[in-house]
Amino acid sequence: MVQKLDYLRETPSQTAGPYVHIGLSPRDAGFDIYDNQLGEDIAGPDAKGERITIQGRVLDGTGAPVRDVLIETWQANADGIYPGRGAVEDGFRGWGRVVPDAEGVFTIKTVKPGAAPGRHDTVMAPHLNLWLVARGINVGLNTRMYFADEEALNADDAVLNLIEQAHRRDSLLAQPDGDVYRFDIHLQGERETVFLDI
Amino acid sequence: MTGELYQRDRTWHPPALTPDYKTSVARSPRLPLLSLQNSDSELTGPTFGHGDIAAGDADLLSNYAQTGDPIGERIIVHGRVLDENARPVPNTLVEVWQANAGGRYRHVKDTYFAPVDPNFGGCGRTITDAEGRYAFRTVKPGAYPWRNWTNSWRPAHIHVSVFGTAFAQRLITQMYFEGDPLIPKCPIVATLKDPAAVTQLTAALDLNATIPLDTIAYKFDIVLRGHRATWFENRPEGN
Numbered sequence: 001m002v003q004k005l006d007y008l009r010e011t012p013s014q015t016a017g018p019y020v021h022i023g024l025s026p027r028d029a030g031f032d033i034y035d036n037q038l039g040e041d042i043a044g045p046d047a048k049g050e051r052i053t054i055q056g057r058v059l060d061g062t063g064a065p066v067r068d069v070l071i072e073t074w075q076a077n078a079d080g081i082y083p084g085r086g087a088v089e090d091g092f093r094g095w096g097r098v099v100p101d102a103e104g105v106f107t108i109k110t111v112k113p114g115a116a117p118g119r120h121d122t123v124m125a126p127h128l129n130l131w132l133v134a135r136g137i138n139v140g141l142n143t144r145m146y147f148a149d150e151e152a153l154n155a156d157d158a159v160l161n162l163i164e165q166a167h168r169r170d171s172l173l174a175q176p177d178g179d180v181y182r183f184d185i186h187l188q189g190e191r192e193t194v195f196l197d198i
Numbered sequence: 199m200t201g202e203l204y205q206r207d208r209t210w211h212p213p214a215l216t217p218d219y220k221t222s223v224a225r226s227p228r229l230p231l232l233s234l235q236n237s238d239s240e241l242t243g244p245t246f247g248h249g250d251i252a253a254g255d256a257d258l259l260s261n262y263a264q265t266g267d268p269i270g271e272r273i274i275v276h277g278r279v280l281d282e283n284a285r286p287v288p289n290t291l292v293e294v295w296q297a298n299a300g301g302r303y304r305h306v307k308d309t310y311f312a313p314v315d316p317n318f319g320g321c322g323r324t325i326t327d328a329e330g331r332y333a334f335r336t337v338k339p340g341a342y343p344w345r346n347w348t349n350s351w352r353p354a355h356i357h358v359s360v361f362g363t364a365f366a367q368r369l370i371t372q373m374y375f376e377g378d379p380l381i382p383k384c385p386i387v388a389t390l391k392d393p394a395a396v397t398q399l400t401a402a403l404d405l406n407a408t409i410p411l412d413t414i415a416y417k418f419d420i421v422l423r424g425h426r427a428t429w430f431e432n433r434p435e436g437n
């Protein structure tokens with residue numbers, strides 16, 4: 001016999017199910033219960049940097065929009081500082097929660113994050129960390145959204161460069177389109193988004 | 199500053215594609231996940247304080263009451279949030295949502311015949327204390343039917359969402375109740391391959407925590423990924 005390892009095991013995940021909005025975004029479930037619904041303001045009014053709007057859809061393997069998804073976002077501020085790692089502007093939360101509208105379009109309003117320090121003195125290109133939960137998704141899906149107009153930083157980004165099939169890196173790039181960035185997430189199929197085990 | 203997180207054991211968690219749970223078929227990636235070593239982007243995460251929530255948010259018996267108490271079995275659900283090293287996770291946000299005693303959700307998309315309860319919203323939230331403890335008061339949810347097979351019923355369950363301190367610890371799961379005969383019939387529960395994983399999601403009746411003549415109790419501990427110590431670390435190039 002060997003000595004027993006006394007670690008606990010992580011609580012196993014289960015799908016968020018069809019009614020995730022009741023718990024995490026009740027106004028979108030059609031009722032008003034909390035004074036303060038969390039996740040509605042990512043950057044706060046005092047954040048420096050470029051105000052941006054990101055719009056897109058989450059699509060299933062048949063190409064249909066996933067209307068019951070809930071997306072959480074996490075990012076650094078315009079100086080590349082994550083809350084908890086240094087001083088950020090008052091009200092800068094870095095975290096948000098969005099759900100799509102009736103057509104399946106989600107909208108994220110925030111400031112564009114700055115490049116942040118990565119592992120071993122590398123630089124991470126500006127990105128949002130995204131987490132998707134929905135009915136049919138057994139473990140929340142992680143991905144990153146980068147900005148197509150940050151070509152130089154993206155070219156050196158360690159995570160983008162880990163993607164062996166270079167053309168799949170495009171699945172993580174939000175494309176500027178007028179005054180918004182467009183970012184569709186494909187859960188499955190020909191244009192499948194790169195999802196991460198973080 | 200804490201070290202990187204232990205790798206998530208994805209053979210313990212459900213796989214993405216679990217065809218008996220039909221919705222997973224078109225909503226599961228077909229290509230493998232890209233494994234990353236943690237950076238600040240994963241090791242940081244949002245924090246919440248008591249200014250974000252109201253004191254009564256954890257009491258589902260009263261947080262949506264209009265004319266009186268909701269109908270149903272009055273229960274306390276309590277436990278601790280720990281990490282894999284058995285260390286408590288203090289000051290972290292725990293959110294729950296559930297159906298009412300008849301299995302009906304207060305959601306525009308739920309059209310099940312069982313009526314909504316005018317005094318029950320079905321969601322709550324709280325922040326763990328310094329020892330990682332949390333508690334909710336609610337009614338025990340009912341089973342409800344869903345369109346998977348023609349005669350599929352979910353076991354009574356409460357959905358649970360937890361943050362931890364790192365975005366990579368983010369977790370949503372479901373809590374089941376000890377002794378429920380629907381548990382082994384459910385294709386969502388069966389996405390878990392290891393019976394021990396189902397056991398870990400099944401809350402135990404906790405008579406010691408009940409309030410006699412008032413409210414019965416169930417205990418549900420939640421374990422988030424642990425941080426590893428960085429004893430010896432080479433510094434290779436790249437990621």
